[in-house]
Amino acid sequence: MDNERKVTTSAQAAGKTPKVEAVLFVDQILSCFSVDTPALSGAEIARMLHIPKARIHRFLISMEQVGYVQRVAGAERYALGMRLYALGMLAVNGANYLERISTRAQELSERYGYTAVVGVLADNEFVAVRTFMPARSLGLAIHTGFRSPAYATAQGRVSLAFLPAEKLRSYFQTTELRSLTPETLTDPQALQNELAIIRQQRFAIAHNQTALGATAIAAPIFDIQGQVMATLSLVWFTAELTSRAEELGILLRGIGLEISTELGFRIPTAWRSEEQSSTIID
Secondary structure, three states: HHHHHHHHHHHHHHHHHHHHHHHHHHHHHHHOOOOOOOEEEEEHHHHHHHHHHHHHHHHHHHHHHHOOOOEOOOOOEEEOHHHHHHHHHHHHHHHHHHHHHHHHHHHHHHHHHEEEEEEEEEEOEEEEEEEOOOOOOOOOOOOOOOOHHHHHHHHHHHHHHOHHHHHHHHHHOOOOOOOOOOOOOHHHHHHHHHHHHHHHHEEEEEEEOOOOOOOEEEEEOOOOOOOOOEEEEEEEEHHHHHHHHHHHHHHHHHHHHHHHHHHHOEEEEEHHHHHHHOOOOO
């Protein structure tokens, strides 16, 4: 009991709730399994983690109920369960779709001669996870790992536009809206209006928001639950891209929805009608 109290007390001191502490403890138990130790008893796990066996036993019972572990037939041991295998396959499929999105991004860059970027929303920032430069002697480079405040980028605004209302409200309450260029949109109401337009047209255009002379056009990619899992965008010099921004936005929107359906997203009927009436450009 003393050891158990110490674990709980240390978690509370670190600012962790009991639920968070339980998740971390499950992770510790799962990390005990390896190629060399595919099956373990509760006593063995307790020794490895220096935790009372009774506590380990309680967690193993709960983990068995949800399929994270399974009992080894004829032995008082546990092995990893099929639920973890299923979750792992989902992760693998997600990685495969990143490759699929990246392939389309590369095709766009090669076909239209602009920098193409695959990005995600992470910690309230837009993060470029894959970038593709065109074969031009002079180009606008964005490196993989590039980060920028979500409100200041077309990619980030697309992600923000489709957040649940409560999350979006929290974002504006906790985010400092600072100018990155003289043209960066920082007025909360103006940004809210911009997000409403993006939500309606399902693509975003941002001129000179993070760097003067640069324009980005972005469209969302939805997962099976209708959440934006990534963005697909084209970035180039404002002087050259502005005249084609609307057309390219519609193009990216169509490609984004095409990939989204492969992820299991069901496109609303109204959206389908709009896509059918859109003109694909060359």
